[in-house]
Amino acid sequence: MPSALAACAAARQSKFTALDALLWDAYKARSFDKDDTTDPDHAVRCWESPAGCPVVTAMAKSAQLDVARFTRDLAVCKPNVAQAASDMGRFGVGGIPGFFINGRAISGAVPFDVFQKVIDEELALASGRIKQGTRPAQYYQKWVIEKGLKAIEPVAQIPVAERPDPSIIPPRPTPTPVPRPARPMPDPAKTYTLAIDPLDATLGPADAKVTIIEATDYACPFCERVRGTLAQLQTKYGKDLRIVFKQLVVHPANAMPSALASCAAARQKKFAAMDALLWENFKTRSFDLDVPADPNLPDARAVRCWESSAGCPIVTAAAKTAKLDVARFKRDLVTCKANVDRAAADYAKLGVAAIPTFFINGRHLQGAQPVEAFERLIDDELALANERIKKGTKAASYYQQWVVDKGLKSLEPVAP
Known part of the structure; x- marks a missing residue:
């Protein structure tokens, strides 16, 4: 409550x-x-x-x-x-979650397709009615509130002589399970392409034999939890390991300003300092939020902080602490949005929708796994890289040649 x-x-x-x-x-x-x-x-x-x-x-x-x-x-x-x-x-709603989509009931955490079907039907109906003169601002009031049923319709009463014996409990029908379609996932045995932008936030040398790319955001508890594991891996593998942080913002209300701040700090070679400060903000749940709409303006909307004159005070304070050029930092918050959007599009091609997700020389690993799960993939990829480098591949071009150029560019289609 x-x-x-x-x-x-x-x-x-x-x-x-x-x-x-x-x-x-x-x-x-x-x-x-x-x-x-x-x-x-x-x-x-x-x-x-x-x-x-x-x-x-x-x-x-x-x-x-x-x-x-x-x-x-x-x-x-x-x-x-x-x-x-x-x-x-x-309306007889006794369990949760329960939904009403333009007044039409859906009960339970049903698959996405169920919601999509009802929404598409209602959207088509609304579009037709709006073309015929209903104003969008009045649509819900007119077609749902005013014309909808005000309660469940009464069930017809069964004559007493025909009613079942209340002492006999009929068997409860077994519900038919609704199959939940499996979300396509990358195959851990295959190599997938994720290009590295020169301005991506990176720890470790560019000519490392193994590159980990992490999909993360700064409002994700499991992303924070795995930081210790990544630090262990850096200590163990040293110059053979590079970690690249490409944001996948799944908590946009809280994490987008921090994602932009990490990008802006990376442009000034201050990512590590900013990263530590942003995770401290996460622990205290200190996030920059939208600037509220002006209630005196009829069509006003909330503004994302990096687009407002007030700016993003929390990440800006972190930038000052990390001794960044604050004027440049504020400008880069805006231009970094394109980088974050591009990373999201790259992840979408590979079916990545959850964080943290990792690609180790292009091989997929999902979740905040134990350090041993990372080590197995790193050791495999390190042995393979050493072999290929002995045969003539230059270390500085290894990731580009064997992951970006030869890796799969998207998920392979699933057989029907």
Whole structure:
């Protein structure tokens, strides 16, 4: 309940997206506010107690909300949550997740295709109605709120004589499982092409025999966890290993400014210093957020911080700490967006949608694996590189020749 109230309170300040991400991170860590049990005879819900709800309040601070207003809104949001429960009850919704897409019900975490089918149907219907004169701004109100059913339609009553014996419990039908289509993945035995931009954030020499490319972002707990493993590998393999960090931002509300900051720092040869500071910000959940829309302008929208005159204060403070040229850093935040977008497109060609993901001389490894999993692939690739270098390949051109030029450029099509 405290998290539900916090989401409502954040929405009242147009900061739902930022707080939503933090609430789910807290869920992963099983970090929840509890009742105030100072009086053992009378537990008090945290939003009603003087102590408040410290877990969600800390998130509100990280998301740069007006904390005093947020604390007040926790209490006043309770009727909103109760009203939502009542509304769901009228339609027989008793399990979660439950969805209504333009008023059409979907129950459960169904495959993507199920959502897509309903959305496409509703989009086609909406497009037709808008062509016939309905204004987009009024569409939901007119065609869903006003014309939709207000409750589940009553089920026809069965005459008493025909009703089943209540003492007999009929067997529950076995539900037919809905097959979830397998997401295509790179084959770990094959080599895939991922080109390296000269401006990519890199640790290790350009002529290293083994290159690890990591898909990562700065709001990913498992990406932070694997940093220690990568440090071990650097110590063990020394100049034979290069690590390239190509951002794949799957938490855009929180991680995009940090992704741009790492790119901008790399352009000034200060990536390592900035990287350490950005991960310290992650640990305290300190992220730059969008600049809210001006409520006095009817068509105003929130602006990404790097596109605003106010800038991105958190990563800019890190740039000052790392002794970067701050004026250049701010300019590069904007131009680095193209680099991040290009990396995302490269990953998409290879079916990469989760982080952390690694390509070790083009060979795929998924997740924050134990160090031994990395070592097996590195040792294989190092032996192969040594053999090829003995036969004439230059170390400085090894990655380009054997990975970029000869690797697969995309996932191979799956046989039907």
